[in-house]
Amino acid sequence: MIYLYQGVALLEINELKQIVEALLIATPEPLTEARFHTCLGDSGSKIPLQEVISELASDYENSGRSFFIKEVAGGYQIVTNAEFESYIKGLFSKSGKLRLSQAALETLAIVSYKQPVTRNDIESIRGVSSDSSLRTLLDRKLLEIRGREDGPGRALLYRTSTEFLQYFGLNSVKDLPRLREVEDILAEDDNELV
Amino acid sequence: MKNQLHRIDLEMFEGPLDLLLFLIKRDELNIYDIPIAQITKNFLEYVDLAKELKLHSAGDFVLMAATLMKIKARMLLPIEANGDDEIEDPRTELMNMLLEYKRYKEATSTFSEMERFERPHYYHIPATWSPQQEDNTAILEDVKLYDIMLTFQYLIKNYEEPATHSVAVEEVSLSEQVGFLNGLLQAKAKLSFAGLLEKFESRLVVVVTFLAILEMLRSRQVQVKQSKLFDDLLISRGSTFGN
Numbered sequence: 001m002i003y004l005y006q007g008v009a010l011l012e013i014n015e016l017k018q019i020v021e022a023l024l025i026a027t028p029e030p031l032t033e034a035r036f037h038t039c040l041g042d043s044g045s046k047i048p049l050q051e052v053i054s055e056l057a058s059d060y061e062n063s064g065r066s067f068f069i070k071e072v073a074g075g076y077q078i079v080t081n082a083e084f085e086s087y088i089k090g091l092f093s094k095s096g097k098l099r100l101s102q103a104a105l106e107t108l109a110i111v112s113y114k115q116p117v118t119r120n121d122i123e124s125i126r127g128v129s130s131d132s133s134l135r136t137l138l139d140r141k142l143l144e145i146r147g148r149e150d151g152p153g154r155a156l157l158y159r160t161s162t163e164f165l166q167y168f169g170l171n172s173v174k175d176l177p178r179l180r181e182v183e184d185i186l187a188e189d190d191n192e193l194v
Numbered sequence: 195m196k197n198q199l200h201r202i203d204l205e206m207f208e209g210p211l212d213l214l215l216f217l218i219k220r221d222e223l224n225i226y227d228i229p230i231a232q233i234t235k236n237f238l239e240y241v242d243l244a245k246e247l248k249l250h251s252a253g254d255f256v257l258m259a260a261t262l263m264k265i266k267a268r269m270l271l272p273i274e275a276n277g278d279d280e281i282e283d284p285r286t287e288l289m290n291m292l293l294e295y296k297r298y299k300e301a302t303s304t305f306s307e308m309e310r311f312e313r314p315h316y317y318h319i320p321a322t323w324s325p326q327q328e329d330n331t332a333i334l335e336d337v338k339l340y341d342i343m344l345t346f347q348y349l350i351k352n353y354e355e356p357a358t359h360s361v362a363v364e365e366v367s368l369s370e371q372v373g374f375l376n377g378l379l380q381a382k383a384k385l386s387f388a389g390l391l392e393k394f395e396s397r398l399v400v401v402v403t404f405l406a407i408l409e410m411l412r413s414r415q416v417q418v419k420q421s422k423l424f425d426d427l428l429i430s431r432g433s434t435f436g437n
Contacts, residue, residue, distance in 0.1 A: 026320055067318070078318040085314035100309060102302070103208055109301040125294055128209030128254045138340055145339050156339075168305065169312040177304055182293045185300075186225070 011047070013055065020052045029162065030075025049076075073165035074172060100136075107133040108142060112164070113179050116146055116157035134158065142167055209251055210258030211295040213240055218292075225292060228285055230269055234262040261288065341420060346404055348424045349388060350397065366399050371406035372415075379416065379431055387427035 011019075023031055023039055036049040053076055057069045070079040080088060100108070107130050110122050122130045137143040141163045148154040160173060170176065207213045217236050218225055241259045244252040268284040378385055387407070394400050407429060410416040414432040 025318065028320055070315070080316045080318075082314035085316075088316050099313070102306075105302045105305045105309070106208060106298060109298050109305050113298070113301065125291075125298055126209055127211040127258065127291065127295065128251050166317065167312065168308040169315070170308075177301075179297055179301055182297065185293065185296055 013052070016047065016052050017056050017059070020049070020056055024069065024076060024078045027075075027077070030073045030077050030166075032075040035075070070169065071171050072169060073162045077166075101133070103128075103130070104133045104136050108137060108160070108164070111137075111143060111158050112160050112173055112176060115159045115173075118149055118155035118157060120155060122158075208299075210237075210255050211292060212299070213237065213255070214258070214292060215296060215299070225289060228289065230262065230266045230285065234259070234266050237262060342408075342418060342427065345387075345420065345424055345427055349391060349426075350400060366402050368402060368406055368409065371399075371403045372410060375403070375406055375410060375416070375429070376436075379429070379435065383430055385429040387429060389426075 019040070020031075020036070023036065027035075031049075033049045040047065053069055060068055066084055067078050067080045069076050072079075106126055107122055110125050111117055114121060119130060119134060122134070134143070138145070141161055143158050143164065144161045145156050146159040147157050149157055164170075165172065207216065214233065214237065217223070217233055218228065221232070221236075223229060223233065238259055241252075241255045244255045265284045265288060375385070387404075390403060391400055394403065407416065407418065407427075410432070411418055414434045415437075416429050416435065417432045419428045419430070420426070
């Protein structure tokens with residue numbers, strides 16, 4: 001099959017799949033549509049990456065590969081299937097990925113819904129000092145510092161990073177589940193009391 | 195025995211708000227109408243324990259205890275009816291804090307689930323010497339402030355001050371060091387921060403020079419690049435250099 005765009009033969013689909021596969025293997029960050037077009041140059045600017053990806057993805061699925069293509073952080077990346085975790089763990093000195101503490105997760109939740117935020121914003125919601133959670137999250141690159149607040153003290157502003165999206169398997173922060181409204185929580189509590 | 199039980203409990207809580215939510219749920223209290231006297235008493239028991247255990251967050255618990263006692267005191271005061279002014283319940287602020295915290299606490303369990311779901315998946319990552327890192331001078335275009343701070347910490351740790359016993363007042367100012375860096379950059383396109391360190395005789399000068407670099411970075415007089423974390427910082431002219 002030849003990939004056609006407005007009647008013009010561009011590239012054969014098999015060749016395209018190979019190109020995309022090679023890009024996915026070599027990419028240091030999620031492969032975006034824009035980056036894909038840069039890689040293909042003029043000839044490829046009309047080819048929708050998403051179509052090639054879905055062809056490739058069904059190839060992988062049908063041939064029983066140990067990995068799949070994940071849509072993450074606005075692009076695509078190759079990720080291993082969950083069932084191989086126990087073997088993969090052996091590659092690392094620590095026993096698999098470290099889990100985040102409850103405090104770090106709370107801090108992360110606040111930043112992801114309210115970003116950009118200062119440390120003070122976080123602490124006034126949590127009611128505890130959050131220095132060490134912030135440090136852990138910065139060290140693990142799940143958060144990054146994005147400038148300073150304009151107000152007095154010019155406090156640092158924190159944001160979530162691309163690594164954050166990868167860590168939680170999200171395509172964008174917009175994909176986070178909606179935060180429940182206070183009214184909903186209260187309504188539920190009232191029911192509990194009855 | 196009783197303490198043992200408490201100890202386990204206390205470490206489960208993320209902070210005073212978390213503990214209060216627990217007490218409200220356990221004793222089936224109405225969050226709209228919190229019995230302050232009762233909850234303060236229960237809360238204080240935990241705080242004493244937190245102090246005893248020297249918990250990292252003990253200070254936050256003590257602060258909340260003070261807030262609770264303040265609310266309790268205010269509720270004992272006779273309410274002055276001032277015409278039609280609406281009288282605010284002294285507990286309102288605390289209630290709002292608890293509700294807001296509860297929203298994020300709920301979201302936290304979602305994050306925890308997402309983490310558990312993503313945990314067994316591993317990303318394909320190319321070798322660390324991929325082409326973009328081969329040109330050693332211009333690798334990370336986008337050096338984060340946090341990276342610069344870490345590097346500074348790392349470099350200054352290795353910087354030993356010569357042991358001397360003379361006491362002299364050192365005069366070095368930020369603007370002086372900005373001028374100094376400006377001069378150097380006029381002559382040379384690139385400066386190495388580690389190289390600069392070798393020229394200085396005191397930590398104070400090092401620190402002030404570092405601050406000067408941050409200041410110039412902010413006003414875009416210089417740009418800073420780094421090949422990897424903790425590596426030397428390379429300083430070059432920025433977009434507003436010489437203006």
